[in-house]
């Protein structure tokens with residue numbers, strides 16, 4: 124058994140949703156796990172369930188991944204990071220005697236020929252609109268054509284599945300927090316992976332063996348204007364190195380991590396985004412270190428709040444707030460009223476996207492944040508808030524500001540296109556926040572300025588830190 128964990132029956136059954144029960148037959152060749160959101164081996168409940176199911180049926184296991192060159196807003200930077208992770212996944216799975224089938228086609232289409240020989244299809248779960256649509260299409264197809272196929276969906280992307288935490292859109296962290304605190308322990312449920320009983324490789328051709336990522340990318344018709352990050356590299360090994368570094372050297376200073384001059388956060392968001400590490404693994408490691416007195420209570424609670432409450436509030440948002448990615452439906456009525464009232468306020472500065480990405484605004488902190496984003500693919504959380512607030516201040520309209528922020532966010536951040544992207548940006552427009560004292564341009568939306576940054580932090584330190592980072596890029 125891997126990971127020195129106990130066997131697979133520890134999993135909370137609420138993670139598994141049996142959406143189709145097939146007619147029992149002994150003629151099928153394998154169990155199929157469609158890996159899409161959770162691109163990892165360790166702490167992957169969907170893989171754990173697929174192995175258990177394969178062993179129960181005494182069948183081999185095949186893991187499938189479909190790579191579409193048309194993923195919304197994805198570019199070279201994102202593909203590189205993702206493929207680095209998948210290369211590692213393939214290597215580890217094959218060492219476990221599990222076949223890995225990699226297709227260069229949209230997954231909901233590429234998977235169809237593989238379904239005929241499958242007894243059971245296990246899917247992991249993705250909360251974004253197009254991820255749900257992909258799974259829905261495969262489910263519809265199976266309902267029409269495949270009477271014998273069983274389908275289970277396993278939620279392994281969050282600690283507490285969204286509908287178990289709450290059945291409605293939450294107002295803010297303060298309403299979701301008590302619900303999560305009450306039940307999260309029931310979802311500390313990773314039991315480890317069993318060995319497969321049928322270690323037979325099934326011969327289904329892959330479109331690429333992932334041995335040469337540069338060559339593979341050269342063949343893909345994707346946007347190559349945004350180059351890969353030279354600072355951050357994809358894959359579980361890198362994710363785990365960040366986690367260990369964070370828990371060993373930074374965690375006890377985490378309550379001070381709002382300071383952008385200091386590098387005190389985990390850098391795990393990009394790995395979480397691609398499912399290359401599990402938030403439950405991070406939580407379990409945190410709790411272990413807390414119980415062995417290596418982590419202070421203050422630090423433990425501060426990180427727990429971000430990893431569990433804030434992150435899962437974003438998943439609640441994209442699940443129950445149907446228009447999460449559209450300007451006219453992403454925030455609260457009070458925010459639209461105040462934006463309308465301040466629509467015609469004079470804007471002192473107006474900048475274009477070109478000004479932003481060439482660091483030509485009058486604001487050195489904003490320019491430094493843009494450099495961090497464009498060159499490294501990441502930006503410090505406090506600077507993300509400041510950055511978006513400035514774009515609101517320097518755009519002709521609120522709608523244009525929203526579009527610019529989303530475009531830059533999803534183009535340059537490795538962790539872009541995530542539930543956290545949409546919740547983070549909507550927060551800058553009042554979602555999950557409250558009304559503040561009325562002022563020009565912003566109305567009752569929370570305002571941030573450079574003087575505030577200087578009062579709280581040593582901002583030259585941030586500028587120097589970014590310059591140092593990009594000297595490696």
Ligand SMILES: Cc1cc2nc3c(=O)[nH]c(=O)nc-3n(C[C@H](O)[C@H](O)[C@H](O)COP(=O)(O)OP(=O)(O)OC[C@H]3O[C@@H](n4cnc5c(N)ncnc54)[C@H](O)[C@@H]3O)c2cc1C
Nearest residue numbers: 388389390391392429430433434504507538539543544547
């Ligand atoms: C305008 C704006 C845009 C954002 N865009 C994204 C985005 O595209 N992708 C993305 O993953 N996050 C986004 N965030 C949320 C947050 O800034 C990042 O998750 C965080 O900075 C990631 O760095 P880290 O992993 O070092 O965080 P840490 O401080 O180490 O936190 C650990 C984990 O907790 C979660 N977390 C931390 N801060 C937040 C937060 N404010 N809200 C929700 N979850 C949080 C993340 O999963 C993070 O990886 C955005 C926030 C704002 C205000």
